[in-house]
Amino acid sequence: MSRITTAEFRKGMFVDFKNEPHQIVEFQHVNPGKGSAFVRTRLKSLKTGRVQEFTYKAGEGVDEIEIATREMQYLYHEGESYSFMDNTSYEQFSVRETVLGEYINYLKENETYQLMVMDEVVVGIRFPKKVRLQVTETDEAVKGNTISGATKPATLETGVSVQVPLFIKTGDTVGIDTETDSYVERVSS
Secondary structure, three states: OEEEEHHHOOOOOEEEEOOEEEEEEEEEEEOOOOOOOEEEEEEEEOOOOOEEEEEEEOOOEEEEOOOEEEEEEEEEEEOOEEEEEEOOOOOEEEEEHHHHHHHHHHOOOOOEEEEEEEOOEEEEEEOOOEEEEEEEEEOOOOOOOOOOOOEEEEEEOOOOEEEEEOOOOOOOEEEEEOOOOEEEEEEOO
16 A cells, blocks of 8 residues: 555545545545635445545545456356456456446457456456447438537447437447547547
């Protein structure tokens, strides 16, 4: 464990909170007109998955927890459990849906992802900011319906639905921003 200050907080960072490992889900530096500055945080417990809010004084010291990152291949999901295999040891890990969060919408079977492991338990995932997925279903664009910036719904190969421009067709591959769930680009094959 290394000691950091609240000025070094980053989303996704792991810290020790009340002698338990927590992940920073959100944080906001607040500098009121009167009084001293503080940092408002939302922390997710790695043991229970519960999210709670806590306020730190600006510049307060906190213990950062070191988490190992391993390359793992996504195999399948059954119920609320997702199975991954470590690419080095071939050991399989079962990961709860709550650990993966909103990224479950973008998991592709047999793709490799970076999972964060603490004490041989997967505690999080480092997901790429952008993923490439194929459009499996979308309406055809109607000629003359070309208002600038117009979008239509499209279903991607993982089952997630996003808004895409009118020129996107079924079978196209698109780039999607995983943080905003929005269309970024059409990927040429």
